[in-house]
Amino acid sequence: MGPNGAGKSTLLKVMALLDRMSSGEILYRGQVIPNGTPSLELRRKFSVALQQSLLLEGSVFQNIAIGLRLRKVPKSVIKEKVALWMEQFQISHLAKKNSHYLSGGEAQRVNLARAMIVDPEILFLDEPFSALDFPTKIKLMDDFKGIVERSGTTTAFVSHDLMEINYLTNSLAIMVNGEVKQHGPTQRVLEHPNSATSPFLNEWKKFYQVNSRIEKPLSM
Numbered sequence: 001m002g003p004n005g006a007g008k009s010t011l012l013k014v015m016a017l018l019d020r021m022s023s024g025e026i027l028y029r030g031q032v033i034p035n036g037t038p039s040l041e042l043r044r045k046f047s048v049a050l051q052q053s054l055l056l057e058g059s060v061f062q063n064i065a066i067g068l069r070l071r072k073v074p075k076s077v078i079k080e081k082v083a084l085w086m087e088q089f090q091i092s093h094l095a096k097k098n099s100h101y102l103s104g105g106e107a108q109r110v111n112l113a114r115a116m117i118v119d120p121e122i123l124f125l126d127e128p129f130s131a132l133d134f135p136t137k138i139k140l141m142d143d144f145k146g147i148v149e150r151s152g153t154t155t156a157f158v159s160h161d162l163m164e165i166n167y168l169t170n171s172l173a174i175m176v177n178g179e180v181k182q183h184g185p186t187q188r189v190l191e192h193p194n195s196a197t198s199p200f201l202n203e204w205k206k207f208y209q210v211n212s213r214i215e216k217p218l219s220m
């Protein structure tokens with residue numbers, strides 16, 4: 001988590017091996033990954049889903065199947081697994097639909113199913129819920145939380161939204177100006193910000209205080 005421009009997306013892309021670093025090193029299970037030349041085998045251990053779903057031309061089924069097709073998984077297994085993941089994300093009814101005619105929420109469900117179907121060792125997510133309207137976001141976050149908990153997939157999740165962080169994560173790193181300034185269990189970080197992270201977190205706390213004072217009843 002961190003303010004706009006803190007370096008969250010940059011760090012996530014470097015960790016997911018989508019971008020090269022100019023300095024530093026990345027370790028995976030204690031081994032240094034050579035900068036810029038990760039093996040295909042290693043890259044395939046990670047999945048990524050971004051704010052924009054970036055779906056390919058074709059049906060929902062084809063989009064979710066792509067990772068397995070690239071791994072030359074037999075067609076019958078692909079069919080079975082795609083059906084399973086469409087069911088998990090509640091998009092079975094969209095199987096044949098052209099991916100370009102989906103709503104934002106539907107497209108993000110396809111995007112997440114496409115990332116999960118290859119059974120990644122680490123799932124990297126960059127603000128996957130931030131472009132969705134509030135009810136769509138809440139429903140998808142809730143479904144996604146259940147799916148990730150059941151699968152046990154280690155997930156690194158970037159967000160600048162305290163509500164999403166609070167709901168979805170158990171450990172938290174806060175970036176400010178290109179550096180991780182604090183990390184630890186989510187609740188502990190939120191309750192005990194340090195001098196570098198408190199200006200950012202205090203803005204959020206103010207927002208919640210203001211929000212909790214708005215109690216005007218709806219006249220419907």
Ligand SMILES: Nc1ncnc2c1ncn2[C@@H]1O[C@H](COP(=O)(O)OP(=O)(O)OP(=O)(O)O)[C@@H](O)[C@H]1O
Pocket residue numbers: 002003004005006007008009010011160
């Ligand atoms: N390859 C790069 N080389 C140098 N600087 C970069 C590179 N990629 C991004 N930056 C810069 O690094 C800073 C952090 O960008 P980044 O997109 O990681 O921020 P962010 O925390 O994800 O912000 P937001 O919340 O707006 O998405 C920006 O000033 C950006 O212009």
Ligand SMILES: [Mg+2]
Pocket residue numbers: 008009010126
């Ligand atoms: Mg970003």
